[in-house]
Amino acid sequence: MLFDLERVTIERDSKVVLQEVTASLPKGASCVAGPSGSGKSTLLRLLNRLADPVAGTVRYEGADVRERDPLELRREVCLVPQLPALLEGTVEENVRFAAELAGREPDVGRLLDLAGLDSSFAARDSGKLSVGEQQRAMLARALALEPRVLLLDEPTSALDEDARGAVEATLLDLRRRVRISTVLVTHDLDQARRMSDWVVRLDEGRVVAQGRVKEQLPA
Amino acid sequence: MTGPSIQVSLGDVAATLALVAVAVAVSFWRRADLEQDIGIAVVRSFIQLTAIGYVINFIFDQDSLWFVVALIAVMVVFGALQARARAKQVPNALGPLLLALALAAAATLGLVVALGVFKPEPRYLVPVGGMVVGNSMTAAAVALNRLGDEVTRHAREIEATLALGATSTQAAAPIVRRSLRSGMITLVDSTKTTGLVFFPGTMVGMLLAGADPTDAVRLQLILLYTLLGSVALAGLIAITLAYRNFFTPAHQLREQPEP
Numbered sequence: 400m401l402f403d404l405e406r407v408t409i410e411r412d413s414k415v416v417l418q419e420v421t422a423s424l425p426k427g428a429s430c431v432a433g434p435s436g437s438g439k440s441t442l443l444r445l446l447n448r449l450a451d452p453v454a455g456t457v458r459y460e461g462a463d464v465r466e467r468d469p470l471e472l473r474r475e476v477c478l479v480p481q482l483p484a485l486l487e488g489t490v491e492e493n494v495r496f497a498a499e500l501a502g503r504e505p506d507v508g509r510l511l512d513l514a515g516l517d518s519s520f521a522a523r524d525s526g527k528l529s530v531g532e533q534q535r536a537m538l539a540r541a542l543a544l545e546p547r548v549l550l551l552d553e554p555t556s557a558l559d560e561d562a563r564g565a566v567e568a569t570l571l572d573l574r575r576r577v578r579i580s581t582v583l584v585t586h587d588l589d590q591a592r593r594m595s596d597w598v599v600r601l602d603e604g605r606v607v608a609q610g611r612v613k614e615q616l617p618a
Numbered sequence: 619m620t621g622p623s624i625q626v627s628l629g630d631v632a633a634t635l636a637l638v639a640v641a642v643a644v645s646f647w648r649r650a651d652l653e654q655d656i657g658i659a660v661v662r663s664f665i666q667l668t669a670i671g672y673v674i675n676f677i678f679d680q681d682s683l684w685f686v687v688a689l690i691a692v693m694v695v696f697g698a699l700q701a702r703a704r705a706k707q708v709p710n711a712l713g714p715l716l717l718a719l720a721l722a723a724a725a726t727l728g729l730v731v732a733l734g735v736f737k738p739e740p741r742y743l744v745p746v747g748g749m750v751v752g753n754s755m756t757a758a759a760v761a762l763n764r765l766g767d768e769v770t771r772h773a774r775e776i777e778a779t780l781a782l783g784a785t786s787t788q789a790a791a792p793i794v795r796r797s798l799r800s801g802m803i804t805l806v807d808s809t810k811t812t813g814l815v816f817f818p819g820t821m822v823g824m825l826l827a828g829a830d831p832t833d834a835v836r837l838q839l840i841l842l843y844t845l846l847g848s849v850a851l852a853g854l855i856a857i858t859l860a861y862r863n864f865f866t867p868a869h870q871l872r873e874q875p876e877p
Binding site for chain 2: 441444451472473479481482484540
């Protein structure tokens, strides 16, 4: 298993968000699905230590994530958050910022291509992009770290149907071109079916089902 | 530098209450509802300034630098408490503010004495110290107030930067820059327009006291440049120490953004 959560509890403002969650996410394409407020974005943040649980253990490739250097872990297990989250400056500056954090020289054109943007976007001001373009720019920025795992927090929730389809196609294409595992957070069960092989379903901070998508979410 | 002196009687002070009466009348006429506040302001300023006048008189008579240090220490503590009230969103702001004001005062006064601008005597260090602490307090309070707002408003961007494996220092760099700027900008702007739009207090005081205008201008310039250094130091130290309080040692935001 890529990630294992064992009796994980986390609180926000003294309110329990995840209650003794025990779940596993294998390599490949998995997703965490549930209605809004079910704790799925919070679960995602536990996977690369943007937050720590008050109780329980999160393991990445068998080792407790608290034993890892958090900065190194986040470059290997990179989270693409919900909007808006680009830095001021051009798209290229955003991509370079991430690459420099990982000590890499980025191939900006290729990274934009992987994220479904043509190279003219490199010089575009990040503040003047459409929501779909911002989502792709954030994806290119995350890919600049050359991560092994991408954590995608509702990547299409702010998009219309056409843009959503295009981003989904980009993500499917990305997995064919790059060896990378993805954990997708979504409230949309149809999207979970289209995009992943494994699902963990949450409701009100508890796991209600988990397993292969074919078995847990039959069409 | 030796200062000229003039005599001001309590009668002169009482005469200016006529202008206070104008302020009260304006407030009453236009229902600004500030009459009571004006009254409190007049009484408090009279009591506070009279008291500090006696304290300064005492320190000048003693002619000991220890009393100067003690007076500035008291100003630093009151200044930090006052600034903390304006930086409520910043966790544990008092420590950074105390250090910021104390270090800005010590460094600035130390430097102007070392450069030979002022003699190390209470007559110079008390008034300059008071201005340095007062202006540093305002700058640090504005900077931390802005810092708190920025963290709340940009929590998602900060967390997105942390998510790439950036340190909390790297993730906070844009908000630190903007907060420092907002702490310093008021004094920088007023220094730009000084002499054109308004006459600063020291110069006015010296001219009223009968000093040569050239001396008055030069002393005012010395103080303005000194204050620029001190507000930059105070803002920098307060922000550098305070922004860390928003993060855990594992480079996580303590207050997680709403999902």
